[in-house]
Amino acid sequence: MKDKMHGFSGFPAGKLATTPVPNLFFSELLPLIDNLAELKVTLHVFWLIGKKRGALRYARLDELLHDDRLLDGLTTSTTPGAAALRDGLERAVARGTLLHVTVHRGDMTEAWYMVNSSNGRQVLEKLHAGELDLLADVAEDVQLQVERPTIFVLYEQNIGLLTPMIAEELRDAEKHYPADWIADAFREAVALNKRSWRYVLAILERWRTEGKSESKADVAMKQDSESRRRRYGKQD
Numbered sequence: 001m002k003d004k005m006h007g008f009s010g011f012p013a014g015k016l017a018t019t020p021v022p023n024l025f026f027s028e029l030l031p032l033i034d035n036l037a038e039l040k041v042t043l044h045v046f047w048l049i050g051k052k053r054g055a056l057r058y059a060r061l062d063e064l065l066h067d068d069r070l071l072d073g074l075t076t077s078t079t080p081g082a083a084a085l086r087d088g089l090e091r092a093v094a095r096g097t098l099l100h101v102t103v104h105r106g107d108m109t110e111a112w113y114m115v116n117s118s119n120g121r122q123v124l125e126k127l128h129a130g131e132l133d134l135l136a137d138v139a140e141d142v143q144l145q146v147e148r149p150t151i152f153v154l155y156e157q158n159i160g161l162l163t164p165m166i167a168e169e170l171r172d173a174e175k176h177y178p179a180d181w182i183a184d185a186f187r188e189a190v191a192l193n194k195r196s197w198r199y200v201l202a203i204l205e206r207w208r209t210e211g212k213s214e215s216k217a218d219v220a221m222k223q224d225s226e227s228r229r230r231r232y233g234k235q236d
Helices: 023-032 036-050 061-065 068-074 081-095 118-129 150-158 164-176 179-191 197-210 216-235
Strands: 098-105 108-115 143-146
Touching: 036 061, 036 068, 036 081, 036 108, 061 081, 061 108, 068 081, 081 098, 081 108, 081 150, 081 164, 098 118, 108 118, 150 164, 150 179, 164 179, 164 197, 179 197
Parallel strands: none
Antiparallel strands: 098 108, 098 143
């Protein structure tokens, strides 16, 4: 538990190594980031990728999880560093700051994170196109899955800000329900003006028990459309 503030003695004189961060980060992105773990993780990935050279520059989840200094800085009295790291990464990907790619090489699976920059997007396109001969440290049998935690985006767009507890529940829901069910459940909750995760989860649980049929929101919209068609049809 961090119970006191540690001071900083200041930057020493002389030439210091620097990390390139676009001005757009400060003018457009920084005002949007409202979570400390997301901010720390985002800046750390900028620093880590800035140290690397070559066509393929990325941060591996494994190397981030083995960075004790990073994890110590993310640890709080209620959240372990590793959990805060994963949460920060998910938020950064959901916001569009980072790109996330899951790479399968034989029996190995690696999670890669890249800055959503021109270089990062170009690398992603090359990976999709199978131009792996340009990337010396990647085997030719790589299978890629580009992932974005849609459920986090759906929650923040339709309900509100994430908390660590809700984020854990969302991750659990992703394991048990298809992505299209989750999207449809959010859509139905919003259409019925029931903007809460409890209500969305209740919809998912009902569908799992009773089977997923046409949503109440879809039925209501169709009934309204049919009613208007009949009403206007009588006026002709």
